[in-house]
């Protein structure tokens with residue numbers, strides 16, 4: 001099968017405008033005749049459901065939380081990029097496009113990324129109109145700060161709570177449509193299967209998480225915006241309820257999974273402190289605007305930071321990357337942190353941490369300025385570590401944070417299964433092998449507010465979609481599959497908790513499919529995951545009943561999916577013998593330890609097709625075409 005990315009012809013700058021003109025439209029009076037299911041109410045799903053409702057479609061909106069507002073997007077801290085060039089510092093749509101392509105280590109599609117940069121400017125206008133309280137300068141202009149991988153300031157922010165404010169804006173827009181009667185919300189519903197009829201996505205099966213009932217919903221198209229799969233690693237910065245279930249079950253129904261090994265490890269998280277933790281806390285990348293990263297020059301130096309004189313400190317990012325300094329992209333900063341810790345120069349009790357020091361910035365700008373920029377992050381750090389970052393440097397270490405991989409989509413954000421569209425972190429689309437900071441919010445909102453409203457209309461206007469109801473055999477089949485999995489989980493009656501298994505899976509992924517990967521390590525990971533999966537199905541303990549509120553059962557289903565998905569993640573990493581972005585194969589590095597791509601053999605999107613649980617998945621390659629940017633060895637020196 002050839003994957004058709006459906007990238008429109010014409011010059012890069014004109015592709016999206018031309019495409020918008022050539023796409024078919026649905027007559028306004030006909031829109032209410034189409035039902036669209038949107039699964040997920042994070043920034044991508046809420047913005048999509050609100051926009052489709054505003055257009056007049058009949059929208060059914062689902063999420064696993066008790067309110068759409070509890071989506072993981074609420075946790076986003078640092079900001080959202082847009083090429084507004086308010087700072088007059090040389091930014092442009094082209095520069096944002098270029099930075100994103102380079103930041104992703106030349107493993108994303110030019111056309112998608114250019115459209116993202118174009119739409120970025122509209123997002124800010126849209127959100128300001130909704131009342132999102134972005135930070136402002138004294139004169140009233142919106143303020144900007146810098147994020148990694150860019151030499152301009154283009155990140156709009158609302159203190160360290162940008163995701164929360166953006167989600168409140170999208171939620172208001174969503175609830176407006178609920179009042180208008182175009183959107184119906186279904187909270188506490190978990191999508192357990194996708195219903196495919198005659199090759200087209202026509203509905204979903206969900207479990208009502210309060211009553212345990214399996215429910216079916218039919219539609220003309222399905223939009224998945226169910227977020228990323230970082231919690232496969234057990235400890236991550238993601239919300240603990242984040243999961244791969246919806247995407248994975250769509251994969252098992254025929255949707256291709258693209259680049260699953262492209263996982264992002266964020267350099268500035270509060271380090272692991274013991275076995276008691278269920279998640280890790282991010283310290284936003286925005287802190288690297290003013291914080292300086294360092295470790296002692298001498299291995300084994302255990303003096304408190306204040307007693308280590310300037311001459312004995314190694315500001316290793318500033319030393320190695322003078323052009324970008326502390327604002328190198330995340331993959332580069334994370335690898336360097338690992339390197340200095342491997343070198344015995346890590347700090348803190350475990351030696352797995354580096355300092356992020358604000359003393360210079362406080363001296364230069366005053367404590368109140370620093371408080372106004374990052375106050376809530378500093379408070380959070382103090383509450384968790386009992387150390388005051390205004391007085392002592394923060395200790396930080398890399399942790400799993402974001403999934404660049406996801407379900408494969410074409411330029412219209414439609415998967416290879418007609419009718420199934422995928423938005424936000426759940427798709428693979430725009431970030432290549434490494435996402436630049438403040439670009440996820442941009443992509444989720446671009447997808448939801450500015451891309452899907454056009455492209456889904458084209459699909460609905462073009463496709464021949466016979467009427468279907470939930471009485472169709474395909475719904476019955478999907479319900480039976482979901483029921484069977486639930487019954488099997490409850491029937492094991494084993495001795496080990498779901499969390500114990502999840503932690504074990506996470507340890508394998510972190511050790512062998514984490515910051516640094518090798519052929520042998522990846523082979524070991526595949527074998528270990530298979531063994532753990534077998535043990536899971538023989539010895540897991542899932543208490544409670546199916547016909548009731550049962551968070552243990554919900555969790556068990558998600559971890560069961562992670563055992564299947566984890567294997568694909570490792571297999572993808574094994575097959576890609578090059579290094580690129582966050583995917584670092586030790587066998588493929590430059591003499592100074594940077595990721596070394598192999599463009600001749602790997603300049604493609606790897607899209608995997610499910611063929612059966614214990615069968616090898618089939619690899620489909622979508623070649624990446626370079627017409628505007630010439631891939632080079634990435635350098636931030």
Ligand SMILES: Cc1cc2nc3c(=O)[nH]c(=O)nc-3n(C[C@H](O)[C@H](O)[C@H](O)COP(=O)(O)OP(=O)(O)OC[C@H]3O[C@@H](n4cnc5c(N)ncnc54)[C@H](O)[C@@H]3O)c2cc1C
Nearest residue numbers: 040041042043044064073077078079191227424425440441
């Ligand atoms: C701590 C932290 C800080 C971050 N800060 C930034 C930042 O400053 N800037 C930036 O650009 N990015 C940031 N990110 C990344 C960004 O927040 C996410 O990538 C983005 O919010 C994902 O949005 P989404 O809409 O795709 O998915 P999510 O917000 O994860 O929403 C997923 C939705 O899907 C629903 N769902 C999931 N599974 C199912 C299912 N099976 N059935 C039904 N519903 C389901 C959930 O209920 C939820 O509504 C940060 C991430 C973290 C973890």
